[in-house]
Amino acid sequence: MTAIVLYCRPGFEKECAAEIQEKAAWNEVFGYIKLKKNQGLVEFHLYDEGQGDALMQKLPLKRLIFARQWFITLGDVIELPEYQRVEAIAETLGDEFRYEELRVESLDTNDGKALSKFTRKLSVPLRQALRKSGVLAAKESEDFVEGAAILHALFFSGQQVQLGYSYATNSSPHPMGIPRLKFPNAAPSRSTLKLDEAFLHFIPKGEREERLTSGLNATDLGSAPGGWTYQLVRRGMMVKAIDNGPMAESLMETGQVKHYQQDGFKFRPSKKNNYWLVCDMIENPIKVAKLMASWIIDGDCKEAIFNLKLMPGKARYQQVNKALQRIKDMLGEHEVWYEMYAKHLYYDREEVTVHIRALGKR
Numbered sequence: 001m002t003a004i005v006l007y008c009r010p011g012f013e014k015e016c017a018a019e020i021q022e023k024a025a026w027n028e029v030f031g032y033i034k035l036k037k038n039q040g041l042v043e044f045h046l047y048d049e050g051q052g053d054a055l056m057q058k059l060p061l062k063r064l065i066f067a068r069q070w071f072i073t074l075g076d077v078i079e080l081p082e083y084q085r086v087e088a089i090a091e092t093l094g095d096e097f098r099y100e101e102l103r104v105e106s107l108d109t110n111d112g113k114a115l116s117k118f119t120r121k122l123s124v125p126l127r128q129a130l131r132k133s134g135v136l137a138a139k140e141s142e143d144f145v146e147g148a149a150i151l152h153a154l155f156f157s158g159q160q161v162q163l164g165y166s167y168a169t170n171s172s173p174h175p176m177g178i179p180r181l182k183f184p185n186a187a188p189s190r191s192t193l194k195l196d197e198a199f200l201h202f203i204p205k206g207e208r209e210e211r212l213t214s215g216l217n218a219t220d221l222g223s224a225p226g227g228w229t230y231q232l233v234r235r236g237m238m239v240k241a242i243d244n245g246p247m248a249e250s251l252m253e254t255g256q257v258k259h260y261q262q263d264g265f266k267f268r269p270s271k272k273n274n275y276w277l278v279c280d281m282i283e284n285p286i287k288v289a290k291l292m293a294s295w296i297i298d299g300d301c302k303e304a305i306f307n308l309k310l311m312p313g314k315a316r317y318q319q320v321n322k323a324l325q326r327i328k329d330m331l332g333e334h335e336v337w338y339e340m341y342a343k344h345l346y347y348d349r350e351e352v353t354v355h356i357r358a359l360g361k362r
């Protein structure tokens, strides 16, 4: 079998499946889905196996909202012996292809997490063996050339592993697509990690100095108690924090935050020097989408990061698509040139994070 395997948040397999089927079909690639509920894994089995590799190159992973990471399978799941597992994997791989890096992975479930000690231990001799046989590059590289491949070994148990590969320039740099971020003790709420991850995901490393830098002005709608504001302040920005609720004293003491106890749907900055807009208000996603688009259209921000909170009981992939379409329609009508990406980030739950960057007028 040849399948594209996609990792997502457990419970979002249906959304991830609907999305890969739709976006593969746009590329005239068709297949059927296999998934197990709450495993955080979707298999897209290709009718024409020969199309898989091209799709892995043509369809940008960053265009998939619900998939955190993906790879294309190399053969079926391997049943490993009790001893000499490394040798068994190395033998299956042969020496025909060369990979730049190895990702030893497991599922984002309790069983998967319980395996992490085993996978961490095994990854050392496995890496050594594959380097020795020339299957794996001798050193990990920072910059990948087009076509560089990553080898994935997804362990379902100590006895079962699925091998596969992805392209380094079109996959997540994090195993299973999960960045491990440290919760900063000084942050007033855990949701701080959502904006930290969003910046990491949406803003390329080489551009952070310019786009996430001190001196920029930012507005945070629905800011209390200040987890998101903390991320802006930490990067040296001046923040207008909009919320009826109280902001953490520690943030107010920095002198970088001005708190407005106002309605986030009505507030607008008085000057056109605001760069970032971030918004974490728990509201109808269409209402939020319209608000975000209108800030971009009016020139009240250059970049926006916001959450679309998914409403229970409604098809979640459709909800996101509808909100994104509303933004596209509004920006299109006003002839705004922009880029927009959406991702169900690791620290997101019943919400999807969206990034819009205004690039000027057409």
Ligand SMILES: C[S@@+](CC[C@H](N)C(=O)[O-])C[C@H]1O[C@@H](n2cnc3c(N)ncnc32)[C@H](O)[C@@H]1O
Residues within 6 Å of the ligand: 188, 189, 191, 192, 221, 222, 223, 224, 225, 226, 227, 228, 229, 242, 243, 244, 245, 262, 263, 264, 265, 280, 281, 282, 283
């Ligand atoms: C999920 S919390 C935000 C958490 C915040 N991002 C953090 O990291 O600490 C949502 C906030 O949105 C605020 N909110 C909801 N509707 C609002 C509105 N119309 N105007 C301003 N704030 C609003 C709520 O008071 C609440 O504090």
